Amino acid sequence: MGRMHSRGKGISASALPYKRTPPSWLKISAPDVEDNICKFAKKGLTPSQIGVILRDSHGIAQVKSVTGSKILRILKAHGLAPEIPEDLYHLIKKAVAIRKHLERNRKDKDSKFRLILVESRIHRLARYYKKQKSSHLSGNTNLPLLAHLWHRVRLELE
Structure with missing residues (x-):
């Protein structure tokens, strides 16, 4: 499957080992x-x-x-899973960084465009998690929830 907002095809990947058993030299239980x-x-x-x-x-x-x-x-x-899925967290973190950049550089048109692309990925991923009935984004996932998540991520970055 290709990339969403670029021309890459995304063909490269690492190969999983053929044997699904742990290696014989591994002594950890x-x-x-x-x-x-x-x-x-x-x-x-x-x-x-x-x-x-x-x-x-x-x-x-x-x-x-x-x-x-x-x-x-x-x-x-063990009850230690992250509150926000990792992929969504990193997209939100990227959007927050772009917004912070745009506060300083208001005329940066390319960053405005990239922010739109990142936010569309965030909304698409949120829709996926909502469809999957994930505990992360259950219920009515909409812009206020994502704004709250953005605020939390921004506080973590500062």
Whole structure:
């Protein structure tokens, strides 16, 4: 599937390992991996950051092959899942940064256009989460809720 607002086709991707079992040289057990995931989540890391740390520092390529469940499901089971989905959070963070830039540079037409594109992605993603009946954006997802989320993200950035 291609990109939404650019010409790229998005073909490049990493290949998953053929074997779905953990490697024989990996000595860490599933409860230890879950404890590490919870420890990293309590430090405030996102699920993708946790996956990168586990891959680079602990040699765990796929958490699902070791524990049987994905990082986000483990976090949900322990009540440590992020309030806002990670992809939506990063889009909101980008929109807040563009708005901050536009406060200083009012005549920047390209940034105004890019802000419109980012906000349309945010609305599309919010509509997806609403359709999925996600606990993140259940109920009436509309502009006031997204404005509230933007405000929270902006406070985190400052």
